[in-house]
Amino acid sequence: MHKIVLTTFTHFRFAFVGLLFALAVNTTPFVATIGYAAESNEEIALNLATLLRSARAVISDNQKLINDASKGDKGLSADFVVNKAKSNFEKATGKNIDDLPSDGLLGELLKSELSAIATVMNEAQAVINESGVGFKGFLPAIFARQVTEKFRANSGDKADLKLTAPKKYVRNRANRPDKWENGVIEKQFKSPEYTKGKAFFETTPKKGKNAFRLMIPEYYKASCLACHGEPKGERDITGGKKEGGVLGELGGAISVAIFQ
Numbered sequence: 001m002h003k004i005v006l007t008t009f010t011h012f013r014f015a016f017v018g019l020l021f022a023l024a025v026n027t028t029p030f031v032a033t034i035g036y037a038a039e040s041n042e043e044i045a046l047n048l049a050t051l052l053r054s055a056r057a058v059i060s061d062n063q064k065l066i067n068d069a070s071k072g073d074k075g076l077s078a079d080f081v082v083n084k085a086k087s088n089f090e091k092a093t094g095k096n097i098d099d100l101p102s103d104g105l106l107g108e109l110l111k112s113e114l115s116a117i118a119t120v121m122n123e124a125q126a127v128i129n130e131s132g133v134g135f136k137g138f139l140p141a142i143f144a145r146q147v148t149e150k151f152r153a154n155s156g157d158k159a160d161l162k163l164t165a166p167k168k169y170v171r172n173r174a175n176r177p178d179k180w181e182n183g184v185i186e187k188q189f190k191s192p193e194y195t196k197g198k199a200f201f202e203t204t205p206k207k208g209k210n211a212f213r214l215m216i217p218e219y220y221k222a223s224c225l226a227c228h229g230e231p232k233g234e235r236d237i238t239g240g241k242k243e244g245g246v247l248g249e250l251g252g253a254i255s256v257a258i259f260q
């Protein structure tokens with residue numbers, strides 16, 4: 001006799017299709033990933049972070065082009081960046097965002113994030129396409145912050161997305177970790193026992209609201225050190241001061257909240 005243990009579903013928002021499927025088949029154990037029906041908070045948060053990374057990668061992959069003083073129109077339109085971000089996202093997750101039901105929270109929030117990406121790119125066109133200027137200050141981390149700001153403006157009642165960093169490495173005060181984020185960075189991510197790259201999550205309030213919160217650590221690569229590396233205090237190309245970070249060191253984190 002098969003018993004469906006309901007507690008298994010408590011953290012899934014839309015388990016009903018999977019439930020029907022499990023009842024109909026009634027031979028195999030329930031698999032939580034049937035279709036897009038089962039949307040756990042963890043899955044939603046991870047997907048929002050993955051889309052941010054997928055879009056930010058489009059900017060890093062085109063940084064040389066963006067900084068090219070000899071070119072005017074760079075072809076980095078909102079459509080171009082959105083489509084590349086979608087294909088990076090599909091490579092990472094196996095999901096096509098356009099196939100997600102927009103009445104589910106996952107589909108709704110991903111679409112809101114895509115629209116934030118499009119808005120940021122539309123607003124950046126004049127800066128990016130100016131010829132005769134090399135470095136324009138349009139960087140992956142700045143793009144990411146702008147996307148999270150637009151996302152917050154559109155969907156801040158349901159979720160929050162943020163790029164943050166260890167306190168001593170924060171450049172832009174807007175990216176400072178809050179108390180919970182700082183605790184995760186210092187006590188989890190910096191612990192020698194912590195598995196590199198692993199997401200950490202917890203149900204804990206954010207700004208007084210009940211929330212599922214998740215963070216993913218990010219580490220300095222060689223390409224980051226031109227700005228975030230040594231010697232500490234020296235000016236980088238942006239005019240900011242280098243942090244003195246080293247290769248492989250924890251340099252930042254993506255932080256997501258899903259409000260309950």
Ligand code: HEC
Binds near residue numbers: 141145219225253
């Ligand atoms: C060309 C210089 C440059 C490079 C290269 C660079 N960054 Fe940054 N980074 C910045 C600037 C400037 C900011 C501040 C962005 C803002 O205003 O939000 C920043 C912000 C950040 C933040 C947000 C927290 C903060 O300090 O405000 C993280 C995390 C970060 N960078 C990580 C990285 C990583 C990881 C890489 C490499 C993959 C990298 N950066 C490469 C210049 C750079």
